[in-house]
Amino acid sequence: MNQSFQELIKHKFPDLSRGQKKVAEFLVNFMEKGSLYTAGQIGKEAGVSETTVIRLAYALGLNGFSDLQELMRKEWISSAESKEAANKHAADSAAEEKKPFSEWLSPVDEKDLSQAVDALIKSDQVYIAGFRESHTAAYWLYYKMNQLRNHVLLSFPTGFLLETLCNLTSESAVVVFSLPRYTKEALEVAQQAKKQGAKVIAITDRRLSPVGQIADITLLAGTTEHILSLLALSQIVISSMQKRDEKTAGKRQEHLEKLYAEQGIFLE
Secondary structure (H helix, E strand, C coil): CCCCCCHHHHHHHHHHCCCHHHHHHHHCCCCCHHHHHCCCHHHHHHHHCCCHHHHHHHCCCCHHHHHHHHHHHHHHHHHHHHHHHHHHHHHHHHHHHHHHHHCCCCCCCCCHHHHHHHHHHHHCCCCEEECCCHHHHHHHHHHHHHHCCEEEEEECCCCCHHHHHHHCCCEEEEEEEEECCCCCCHHHHHHHHHHHHHHEEEECCCCCCCCCCCCCCEEECCCCCCHHHHHHHHHHHHHHHHHHHHHHHHHHHHHHHHCCCCHHCCCC
16 A cells, blocks of 8 residues: 555545544544554544444555554654654754744644645745635745745635636645634635645644645644744745745845835835
8 A cells, every 4th residue: 555644544534434533533643642552542542432443444445453553653653753854954944933933833744844845846836825813824924935936826814716716727836724713715725726736735733624634735833822833834834945945035035135125115
């Protein structure tokens, strides 16, 4: 089987029973426990029976609970290694930016971050969507990304134009902020972007959130009770883009500085 554990869960999640979904959510959020606990222990933690845990394995197309646990164990080990690398990356490339936000920033998965940055750099256009409370973070990311590359678009605080989404292509990237309480607009943007063939990057609180379920790449925010968690994660994305594509970003920023000077935008 070529699918990773989390990819398999996301693919099968809509078809699972309510009890199986509870187990799936628990395993995604606590992969270390899932890799080490017995089926009975997992069931107790998830609030379901041991039988439900075992049935989940079969519902995922596996031969049994042992196969499910082995799949989890491999991904957990890989994830632990990625997080260790992510911490080093964050310290090297964005330590100064992260300092004010460290209280709200959870460890960034290096693989997910790398894939997201690669998509944002190579895409023909980037559409950033954030609605209601999430719009503040979406606008900040939009403003900063415009300093690094061209063709960056932003949703409205309470909606979006289908005429804009119509221009998305298979080479486009769409960033969707989706946090509790989840808005229907965020899910609709993600769904429409998928229909257009664009790559969807979700910035959300859990991998199995409504947008997380259909996203190609998911970046997890820390605590969702503070806007700084979104800004901190967005800053890591911007810092990583700037470092990865330093030449292009540098040329654009140099051109912007000339325009700022000509217009007298800044006093100093």
